[in-house]
Structures are given as structure tokens and as C-alpha cells.
Amino acid sequence: MPKRSAEHLQARRDQILAGARRAFSRHGYEGATVARLEEEIGLSRGAIFNYYPNKLELFVALSTEDEARILRAALEHGFEAAFRYIAEENPDWLGVYLENARLLRTDAAFRERWKSRNPELEQLAEEYLTRQQADGEIRDDLPAETIGRFLGLVADGIAVQTSSGFAVDIEPVLGLVRDAITPRQ
């Protein structure tokens, strides 16, 4: 491979990820064949797999990117912002995202790969919850991990309902989520 500038490499990666996301959204994970990936991305398989070794890594790159965006939204603007972000996500893509539960269930290597998507951000999110507890912003009568898991469940629930294509007005529900985690009088 000839030497390329960092900008060129990044632009190619962006092009590949954007096309792969369209291919997955339109055809599902299984249905996104190499031919369809080539078509949506506009590059040959040789070029694509120069950047990402296989379809699974392409998918992991997209889901890692999404998880990072959601965690960053939560860290910077609170969990409501993160939940709104999910509710506004493309339902087709969310469908693919949820599809991968099957891979998690059946593929041990994928499960390992999945766990280590955003270790630094996940660490930051846990520290954030612990800090919020210390500041009296969220209840401290439960481990931060339990509160994190509750918020994760709600996030997955929003993803399911959004992926069904029913218009989801999550605002009335966010107040209940907030009440669940604020300190009890």
C-alpha cells in the first residue's frame, strides 16, 4: 500500500463506515453480503478489507462508534440526552444493532470482542456515576453498578421500541427514570 496522509486514511475509513452502515441498515447483518457492502461503500472488497479485516470488524467499528457517542452524550449532558439520542437513531440501523444479540449469544469470540469496545469510556461512565453519588445527585444506597445496569436496561428498551418504527415519545418516561435514581427523602 502506498503511503497516504492521515487525512486520506480517515476519509476512507469514514466512507467505508458510512457505506457499511447503509448496507447493514438496508439488508440486516446477515443480508449485507460483500457484494452489497462494495456497492454501498463504492470500493472493492480488496480496498475495504484493507481497512477492516472482515464484516464482523466493520460491524464492531460501527457499534463502538455509536456506544462512544452515547456514553459521551451521557457524560457531558446527562443520561436524558443519551436516551434522546437513541430515540432519534435510525430505526433500521437500531434493528441491525439489536440483531447482533444473536452473535453475542452464539459466538464466544464475538462476546469477548464486544466486551472491550470502549473500556476507557465505560470506566469514565462508572466514575461519573460514583461522583454523582458523592455529590448527592443520585442515590448512594445502591452500588453505582446497579444504577448503571438499570440505565442500560432502559436504553435497550428505548432501542427496541424505536427500532419497531412506532413513534416513541420518551419524555414522559424520562421523569420516572430520573425519580428512580434520585436520592430518596
Next chain:
Amino acid sequence: MPKRSAEHLQARRDQILAGARRAFSRHGYEGATVARLEEEIGLSRGAIFNYYPNKLELFVALSTEDEARILRAALEHGFEAAFRYIAEENPDWLGVYLENARLLRTDAAFRERWKSRNPELEQLAEEYLTRQQADGEIRDDLPAETIGRFLGLVADGIAVQTSSGFAVDIEPVLGLVRDAITPRQ
């Protein structure tokens, strides 16, 4: 079709639903071809489609049965019992169940069909929440519908996590859900 006893008809239906559930769990909704349905059920397509007009109706029958069981558990033993039921469900089947979000998103006829699965039970569930509000068991500063939607989100989140095959200990989280919906001091 010769006249059959009600027991015989019910036994056949049970056999068909049990086999269809296995076929969907093993192969997914799309992958459960008519040949695979025949194999798992142990009846010819003619016999199967005598009871259910097509694959979609077989799937709707299964999901209707599941929803009814979960709603009944909630009505009789509270929402925690219903959530535990989901967490103990077969992850493979839950995966198929979640797959159908795609059908909901893309198939208008299926969306209509889906809405009217268990109208009586859904009505009972709504009345139950309203009664719990009147009795001071759950908060009444929000519409019963909002509380129902919150519980539905949590249920879907539990379904996603269980379908991923990660062991889900929902007990620590159930307390948070309970706190969210109990009357505020």
C-alpha cells in the same frame, strides 16, 4: 376435514405451536422455512396450514401466547413476577421475538395485526394500574399509561439483555423500578 374432538384439535394446535417455537428459536424467523417447520412439528405443511394460514400467523400465535402469560403474571403476582418470567425465557426464542421489530417496522399489515393481540388483557392491565393508583400502591401524579409505558420499556430491555445470553440478575434493578413507580413522599 373429518370431525374431530375439541381435545384432539387442541392437542394438534399445541403440537404445532411447540414445534414452531423450536423452529423459530433454532433458525430465526426468516430461517424457519416451511420444510424446517414441517420437520420440527412433525406434520405436513398441509396439516399445519390447516390450523394456521401462514408462517406469520404461527408467529403471532406464539407471541400472543407469551404476551398473555406475561400480562397474566403481572395481573396476578405483580410486575416483578412478569419481569422475572422474561428473564427466565429461552434466549433463542427471545431473539426471534425481538427480530420481529423488523416486521413491525416494515410491514403495515403486521403492525395492525400486532396491535390487536390481547385486547382484553391489555385493557385489564390498564385498569389494574389505574386501580393500583387509586389504592395508593403506585403514584398517581402521572397517567397510568405513562407508568405502563415505562414498565414496557423495562420489559423490552430485559428481553434484549436476556437474548444476548449474558446471565441477567434483574433482582437489584427491580428495586429501582419499584421506587420509580411508588408514590413520592
